[in-house]
Amino acid sequence: MMIRDHYLNSASQVASPNCDDRPDPDDISLLVIHCISLPPEQFEGEYIDQLFCNDLNPSAHPYFQEIHQLRVSAHLLIRRDGSIRQYVPFNRRAWHAGVSKYQDRERCNDFSIGIELEGAINLAYTDIQYRRLADVCRALLTNYPQLSNQRIVGHSDIAPDRKTDPGPFFDWHHFHELLDSDAVSPRA
Numbered sequence: 070m071m072i073r074d075h076y077l078n079s080a081s082q083v084a085s086p087n088c089d090d091r092p093d094p095d096d097i098s099l100l101v102i103h104c105i106s107l108p109p110e111q112f113e114g115e116y117i118d119q120l121f122c123n124d125l126n127p128s129a130h131p132y133f134q135e136i137h138q139l140r141v142s143a144h145l146l147i148r149r150d151g152s153i154r155q156y157v158p159f160n161r162r163a164w165h166a167g168v169s170k171y172q173d174r175e176r177c178n179d180f181s182i183g184i185e186l187e188g189a190i191n192l193a194y195t196d197i198q199y200r201r202l203a204d205v206c207r208a209l210l211t212n213y214p215q216l217s218n219q220r221i222v223g224h225s226d227i228a229p230d231r232k233t234d235p236g237p238f239f240d241w242h243h244f245h246e247l248l249d250s251d252a253v254s255p256r257a
């Protein structure tokens with residue numbers, strides 16, 4: 070897995086208009102893990118693409134009436150089958166974190182990369198999602214040296230009053246094991 074010109078080579082590209090310039094384009098120093106499913110807890114269809122491209126049909130599902138006017142995005146989505154979408158190049162600011170604070174810094178979108186896992190806070194993630202996430206994070210850590218294993222957080226860590234994702238079923242220990250084990254014995 071490689072990153073070239075701020076694009077991940079193993080991701081399919083779907084350009085979201087919901088992005089803009091980072092205040093400091095050289096400051097990419099935090100990874101934020103989220104989850105999303107549309108409709109909630111359903112894992113079929115292209116509704117996430119449509120939401121991030123401002124193309125979600127509000128009459129397709131009652132829940133979509135509440136959210137179709139949101140202007141949101143993430144850099145990456147890892148679906149249940151491990152396939153990866155990229156919506157925003159990493160040097161641009163995606164709109165995933167909202168009001169947020171990491172250590173003493175607010176507006177985490179300015180300096181973070183947002184990764185969505187297709188899922189829900191009350192459901193387990195798939196094995197392939199963990200493996201793909203570890204692969205993605207390793208590629209990002211290699212490419213953006215201000216990132217580190219310690220600077221990977223959940224959305225709930227930076228917006229604890231508002232957000233609960235990726236939720237209690239996200240196994241941080243397992244994720245870090247995968248991240249570390251492959252870091253010391255790299256694979257082709």
Ligand SMILES: [Zn+2]
Nearest residue numbers: 103104224234
């Ligand atoms: Zn989130």
